[in-house]
Amino acid sequence: MLLTRLLTLLAVLSLSALEPSQNQRRITAVPNSCPVTRPEDQPFVPPLPYPAKPSVDQFWFGTDRLWTALPTTGTWRLGHYTSDDPTFRQKLPFWRQRYDPHAEPRPNLTVSGRRIDSQAGPLQSDGKGVGSWTKRDQFIMTGINFPTTGCWEITGGYENDELTFVVWVTP
Numbered sequence: 001m002l003l004t005r006l007l008t009l010l011a012v013l014s015l016s017a018l019e020p021s022q023n024q025r026r027i028t029a030v031p032n033s034c035p036v037t038r039p040e041d042q043p044f045v046p047p048l049p050y051p052a053k054p055s056v057d058q059f060w061f062g063t064d065r066l067w068t069a070l071p072t073t074g075t076w077r078l079g080h081y082t083s084d085d086p087t088f089r090q091k092l093p094f095w096r097q098r099y100d101p102h103a104e105p106r107p108n109l110t111v112s113g114r115r116i117d118s119q120a121g122p123l124q125s126d127g128k129g130v131g132s133w134t135k136r137d138q139f140i141m142t143g144i145n146f147p148t149t150g151c152w153e154i155t156g157g158y159e160n161d162e163l164t165f166v167v168w169v170t171p
Contacts, residue, residue: 062095109156153166
């Protein structure tokens with residue numbers, strides 16, 4: 001009986017330790033000084049056959065020449081790619097009307113970024129991107145690594161088209 005009570009108490013204490021404190025919650029909120037890209041009043045809708053809306057809690061951002069899905073909160077909560085990697089990793093898909101991953105498996109996508117609220121090292125990108133697809137969709141996938149959390153401006157480029165947005169990166 002005593003063992004059961006101790007185990008229950010230990011479980012409750014363990015779960016409460018996972019709850020972020022008030023200070024941690026404030027730190028992860030997007031500060032007013034970070035002009036994150038938000039959904040517009042007239043949202044971008046990709047041309048057919050692409051879906052009119054992306055996944056839950058995301059919105060489309062861009063033009064029919066180049067677009068991506070961004071979080072409605074403006075925040076990416078990221079972790080490390082591996083336990084010994086100090087950077088924060090995000091997979092970043094881009095779409096383009098009539099993009100064919102079979103014809104161009106290694107598209108010439110460029111991604112760059114800079115932290116706009118403080119000094120930081122450069123954003124790291126996986127390079128050109130990889131042609132990717134699902135049963136209903138074709139897109140360009142790349143990975144990016146942030147050296148620090150904070151307010152980041154990111155620019156993706158493909159051929160003569162560029163797309164720039166701002167996100168708040170937090171652990």
